[in-house]
Amino acid sequence: MILQSEIRPARKRARFLPALAIALGALGLFAAHDAAAQKITVVASGGIWLESAKQNFAACYKERTGSDPDILVLNSGEVINRIRANKENPSIHVALLSEIDAIRAGREGLLDKLDASKAPNLKDVPEVFRKQWDDYATIQNFGAMIVMYNKDKIKEPPKDWKTLIDNTIAGKYGNRVSFPAVTMAWGPQFTWFLTTLYNGSEDEVFAKYKAMAPNIAKYWVNPVDAINMFATKEVDILVYWDGRAYDFAKQNAWAGAYIPDPGAFQSAAMLAKVKNAPEASWQYIDCVLSPKAQLGHASMIKYPVVNSKVVYPDDLKAVLTPLEKVRQPEFLKFMDKIPAWIERWNKEIQ
């Protein structure tokens, strides 16, 4: 026989256990929320870049905070659109942007100004890498658009850009040449660079684009598509980024890569802290800019980095485009012309 007094504690237990489970659950949720608050989301490009971000930047961040960042592979347009979509609670905390998107994001109030008291390695980044962005972003690494060519087909590659353009117009390379399109993410910068070769005349540059068109296999928009065209020997001359070009040439004896005179334009990846992102984001930015991570990154992706304390080994230095060979585009002078350039490109270059 069960006594009433024995039932009561059992009932109490029955009431207490669910309450305890709820309390523990709430505690767990709170703890999970706290952990999530420390979790940051950052951006990288694909391929070897992603590997470098994991090995160099994320590893440093984990060493400092004990937490792994979530790394997303996104292009600049996707990054800025995602930040715009949720400004109060951004889904990306440390952004990797193109130079123009970084200026736009700064103007739109989507970014926090970089602060050397929160990311001390910023002190070793020369001002030239931040000035045009009004300290809303810093260059993380940079490259240049150079020329790749098929050594078996092109015995004497043109020494300078103007000769390359004139030879292409003359049909000297058949229609086996590929230049970037204005509609490629860094196309407007390339167009600006060409204007510097033609007395600042946009009209002349567009006339050259138009005259080259019959002998251009494709004005490329997608970088993967471009390198595939060259790798499958669809084109003999390709205007492409230096790091990947040198790396390709190193692995394929038939391919060559060089910087035509008078140099190239600087093509950079911009690092920025998104407004309303967790404070831990500063740790990641500081990691990216630390001399150790910067050197590791340069070694892997073969692009120059910006921390002035980085000392490149000789073999690496040989394949990095020197700073004196690149011109930083004057973004503020031409970025408002981009929509008109794109419209002109679409309508005129057929």
Place this chain on the structure above:
Amino acid sequence: MMPNRFRLSTLAFLAPAVIGLLVFFIGPLLLNVEVSLREQGGGHGLAQYLRALGDAYYVKVWLQTIVLAACVTFFTLLFGYPFAFAIARSRGPVKGFLIFLIVTPLLINVVVRTFGWMVVLGRSGLINGTLRAFDLPTINMLGGWFAIGITLVHVMLPFMVLSIASALEGIDQALEQAALTLGAKPAAAFRYIIWPLSLDGVITGTLLVFSLSIGSFVTVMLMGNNRTMVLPVMVYQQLNLSSDWPFAAALGMVLLVTVLVISGIQLAIGRRLRRGQA
């Protein structure tokens, strides 16, 4: 009382889907309409639509988009119908193999399939390699409407084949046999029995393929060039390069309305055809 209760329970079952549609489809769509009406100096108006429909270049792009989708739909139907017929009439392992053939490409990302076609159509690709082996001149097939068309037809084929095959499988073969027994030639049996009864599948397939083709972006971008501009690529440019959201939104709305109108016309034609056959 019963019908009311039935209506209430039906509504209850429909509610999640309706709420989902309102929140995740109609809501963003209304937002998009609002963005498309924004004008440069502030305020709202039809400036973006007038730009999209009043400029000869954008009208040409709009027409190119429709013609591309229509051609892809036509060729997908042309190649897909016999394949669907073969699936519907085969049995056992052959049927399994044919279904496997048509479904497998769906498991591969569209970007990979597009790069695959680049390898086939490229200067050093399969076709040109064969031509070169016979000392024939090579053909530049990449970077144009042909390359885009052939890739899109390949990408869209499973949607057409599967829609038609399911309709063909529902046709009672005794009807066709009766026609043949009564002296109809195979072509007549197809014309008066099989084709009308498979129209539902054809309409579903063409609607699916047309709406997917008109919005296709990756294939056009990778296989085309500056001449092969279509509205989805234009929207991408305006969003990511020009950062002109109102114009991108207006182009998106033009695309959506185009799909809705053409789909409506397709459905009306289908209905008329079915009525005519009945």
